[in-house]
Amino acid sequence: MSFVDVLSGILQGLGVTLTVTALGMLYAVPFAFAAGITQHVSRGLAYGAITAVIEFWRSTSVIILLYGFYYTLPTAGLRLSAITVGSMVLGLHIGAYGSQAVRGALQAVDKGQSEAGRAIGLRDWQILLLIELPQALLAMVPTFINQFIQLVKGTALVSLVTLSDMTFRAKEISQLYYDPPKIYFALLVAYFILCYPATIAGRWIERRVGAGRRIVHDV
Amino acid sequence: MTFDVAYALSIVPKIASALGATIIVAFLSCVFASLLGFVLEVTRRSGVAMSYLMRFTIDFIRSTPLLVQLYFFYFVLPVYGIKLPALLIGVIAISIYYSGYLAEVFKAGIDGVDKGQFEGAKALGLTRLQGVLLVIAPQMLRNIAAPMGNYFIGIFKSTPYLAAIAVHEAFGAALDIASDTFRYTEPMLVVGAIFLGIALSLAWIVRRLEAYLAISTRH
Numbered sequence: 087m088s089f090v091d092v093l094s095g096i097l098q099g100l101g102v103t104l105t106v107t108a109l110g111m112l113y114a115v116p117f118a119f120a121a122g123i124t125q126h127v128s129r130g131l132a133y134g135a136i137t138a139v140i141e142f143w144r145s146t147s148v149i150i151l152l153y154g155f156y157y158t159l160p161t162a163g164l165r166l167s168a169i170t171v172g173s174m175v176l177g178l179h180i181g182a183y184g185s186q187a188v189r190g191a192l193q194a195v196d197k198g199q200s201e202a203g204r205a206i207g208l209r210d211w212q213i214l215l216l217i218e219l220p221q222a223l224l225a226m227v228p229t230f231i232n233q234f235i236q237l238v239k240g241t242a243l244v245s246l247v248t249l250s251d252m253t254f255r256a257k258e259i260s261q262l263y264y265d266p267p268k269i270y271f272a273l274l275v276a277y278f279i280l281c282y283p284a285t286i287a288g289r290w291i292e293r294r295v296g297a298g299r300r301i302v303h304d305v
Numbered sequence: 306m307t308f309d310v311a312y313a314l315s316i317v318p319k320i321a322s323a324l325g326a327t328i329i330v331a332f333l334s335c336v337f338a339s340l341l342g343f344v345l346e347v348t349r350r351s352g353v354a355m356s357y358l359m360r361f362t363i364d365f366i367r368s369t370p371l372l373v374q375l376y377f378f379y380f381v382l383p384v385y386g387i388k389l390p391a392l393l394i395g396v397i398a399i400s401i402y403y404s405g406y407l408a409e410v411f412k413a414g415i416d417g418v419d420k421g422q423f424e425g426a427k428a429l430g431l432t433r434l435q436g437v438l439l440v441i442a443p444q445m446l447r448n449i450a451a452p453m454g455n456y457f458i459g460i461f462k463s464t465p466y467l468a469a470i471a472v473h474e475a476f477g478a479a480l481d482i483a484s485d486t487f488r489y490t491e492p493m494l495v496v497g498a499i500f501l502g503i504a505l506s507l508a509w510i511v512r513r514l515e516a517y518l519a520i521s522t523r524h
Contacts, residue, residue, distance in 0.1 A: 141505065145462075145501055146501045147463070147464075147465045147500050147504075149466055149468075150476060150496060150497045151497070153493055154489075154493035157483070157489030158490045158493055161490055239368075239370035240370070242373055243370075243372060245372075253370070253372065266381045267385075270381055271377070273376075280368075282364065282368045285367065
């Protein structure tokens with residue numbers, strides 16, 4: 087098998103990789119905003135509760151979460167497809183990281199902005215929606231792009247719960263044709279092609295949005 | 306859902322006994338990832354050609370999944386006659402993966418040191434290596450301690466990936482128990498709780514360190 091044959095064989099799994107990525111984003115983005123905003127506006131018990139939820143998704147190993155939910159949910163009577171569980175776990179894990187970008191960006195907005203909003207008689211939700219969020223959005227973008235890359239890379243894990251993504255395809259091909267160097271190098275190249283544009287875009291935007299901001303990565 | 310408390314407690318010692326391997330892998334990976342990341346960043350600064358080559362290397366490492374890098378070394382090295390224990394391959398893969406991120410931390414750290422310090426080192430007649438090790442590194446360490454700590458936590462949380470190449474660390478031990486008994490709920494919950502507990506404790510230490518360094522740098 088030539089390198090191109092191997093690569094095109096691997097790319098047959100691209101659909102699953104992209105599907106899990108897209109579904110994962112559908113979990114990650116709303117969760118990031120909901121959790122980040124809640125953490126920003128809440129105090130006391132509500133703050134403690136949302137922080138606990140975020141820390142659960144953020145601080146547990148994602149691979150343990152994936153296996154845990156995939157194998158445990160059926161015993162609780164919940165039969166979900168591997169693709170649903172995979173994108174949910176990866177999405178919420180990434181979203182928990184994203185929530186810290188949302189919260190951080192909201193907290194970085196000058197306090198005078200919300201005070202000015204109150205002074206002109208806006209309600210709390212109006213201040214949040216019309217004044218704070220629009221100003222904070224740009225600062226979140228670099229972290230969101232980085233987390234998107236983490237999500238794409240994270241989708242390789244769904245090959246462990248029987249989904250035939252690119253990684254799964256590579257393992258299949260290597261069972262048919264014994265040529266690990268070629269097959270696994272092709273797999274690295276496939277992910278690189280997928281993620282590199284985002285890496286470049288992320289770095290470019292990060293330079294423009296402002297240097298010095300620390301970005302939290304995770305796997 | 307049936308949760309058997311007695312069974313859950315009975316498997317704790319088995320999983321905890323495999324925690325040794327987890328800690329060895331995490332510790333070695335932290336050391337080697339830091340060294341490699343530092344070498345990558347210092348090399349990147351030693352000329353225009355090197356700058357592009359190392360930039361690309363770092364981007365390549367960061368744009369491909371850890372799981373795939375793990376498979377790459379696990380399946381490809383034996384083809385060239387390099388037979389290493391799976392645990393060591395895991396250390397190599399995690400070290401290389403995180404070196405790409407730590408290089409970026411070192412970059413910010415070195416950039417954060419005043420330019421006059423480099424010039425001062427040169428004026429004193431120190432060699433490039435002496436200047437980096439004796440003058441720059443100590444000042445840099447204070448800036449990078451907290452972000453490095455966060456990546457060390459990331460390394461710890463990545464050790465369960467090694468179960469995918471049959472290393473008997475804590476998560477692998479939990480999976481073995483689960484597949485022997487066909488009960489996933491308890492092993493996953495026990496191992497998840499152990500990892501979450503350790504990760505949260507480490508995060509607390511990093512936060513304390515961050516606060517301490519913030520106080521001691523305030524003038």
